[in-house]
Amino acid sequence: MIIDSHQHFWKYEPVKHAWIDGNMAVIRKDFMPSDLQSVYQDNGVEGCVAVQADQTLEETDFLLQLAQDNNFIKGVVGWVDLRANNLESTLSEYSEADKLKGFRHVVQGEPDHNFLLRPNFLRGIEVLEKNNYTYDVLIFPHQLGAALEFVKRFPNMNFVIDHIAKPYVKDGFYEGWAVLMKEIAKYDNVYCKLSGMITEADYNTWTPEQIHPYMELVLEAFGSNRVMFGSDWPVCLVAGNYAKVKELTTNFISTLSTIEQQQIMGANAMKFYKL
Template sequence: MTIDSHQHFWKYNPIKHSWIDENMTVIRRDFLPAELKTVFEANGVDGCVAVQADQTLAETDFLLELAHGNDFIKGVVGWADLRSPDIEATLEQYASYKKLKGYRHVVQEEADHNFLLRPDFLRGISKLEQYGAVYDILIFPHQLGATLEFVKKFPHQKFVIDHIAKPYIKDGFYDGWAALMTEVAKQENVYCKISGMITEADYNNWTPDEFQPYMELVLKAFGADRCMYGSDWPVCLVAGTYTQVKDLTTNFISQLSPSEQTAIMGQNAVEFYGL
């Protein structure tokens, strides 16, 4: 089974989605399940995990509603305010939704480089394990140091790094990112999504070769049993097609054993998220 471990839905709102800048006008519109289902049918994808793109409980409810009405949406990564003193009540409320698999915060937008290590946030994270909820880590490379300390604090909590931690591929930034990703990967409860890469390169002039060293590092550090394919649809459309994104991963892993390819293209996501 091929599972896209990372994609988004939204009803476009220029205020709510202000992060979609003038270089991304192609995605300034609605993206809903009917369209993605067609894309999946054309690309041999069986299901997906829908991930939050807005930091509200209304977003979590919106994704759960879409998942309820569409079988191919196998799981949802929602948002809840993990810093809230009432976080346990919120987690309790959502625990009854079978497709709610975990949570994410847009840490990459936080000015505080050590946001992940703030006591109120750590307290919220400490409550996830008892509800069987995973946590998606969305960061930029300059936040990897804090991320390393963060994941070490919770050795039994399941984490996944989104978009290989968004290395600055366009600028050729590699060494610092690679060193810290290698250290993070030593924590065996941390997985990594091979996703979101083409939007970190030059939108109009990237080549598959640019991504090779980044994918090689991730595969070596995390192993085939902790890497998972993700498209970041529809964000990926600002720099390419869904097919191009999927081909980047399938071509890269084509030399691996069939079981390793199966793991990366779906089985790891099934096991990590409990799909």
């Protein structure tokens, strides 16, 4: 079974989705389950995890409603204010939402390099752990040092690094990213998504060969049992299409054993998110 561990839905609003800049004009529109379902049929994908793109509780509710109405959405990674004093009571309101598997904060957008290590945020992660939720780590490479300290503090919490921590492929930035990714991978409660890679390269001229060294490092460091395929649809459309994104991973892992390929293309996501 192929499970896409990372995609988004939205009803496009210019202010709310201000991060979709002029270079990404192709995704300045609505993207809903009906759009994705046909894409999945064409690409043999059976299910997905829908991930928040907006930092509001309304976003979490929106995704949960879509998951309720569309069986192929197997899980939701929502948003909640992890720094809030009423976090426990907010989570209790979601206790019946079986498809709510975890949460994410757009840490890459925080100006504070050590945002992940602030006491109120760490308290929030403690609460998530107590309630058996996962946490998706969305960061840029300059935040990897903080991320390393962060995951060290929670050896029993399930973390996944989104988009291989967004290395600056376009600029050829590799070594500093690689050193810290290897260190983070030493913690076996941390997984990594092979997702969001083509949008870190040049949108128009990227090649699989440019991205392979990054994928090789991730596979070597995390192993086939802690890496998962994700499309980052519809964001991926600014630099390609779904088939190209999927092929980037399937071609890369084609020399692995059948079991390893199955792990990366679905089984690991099912295990991590308890789908």
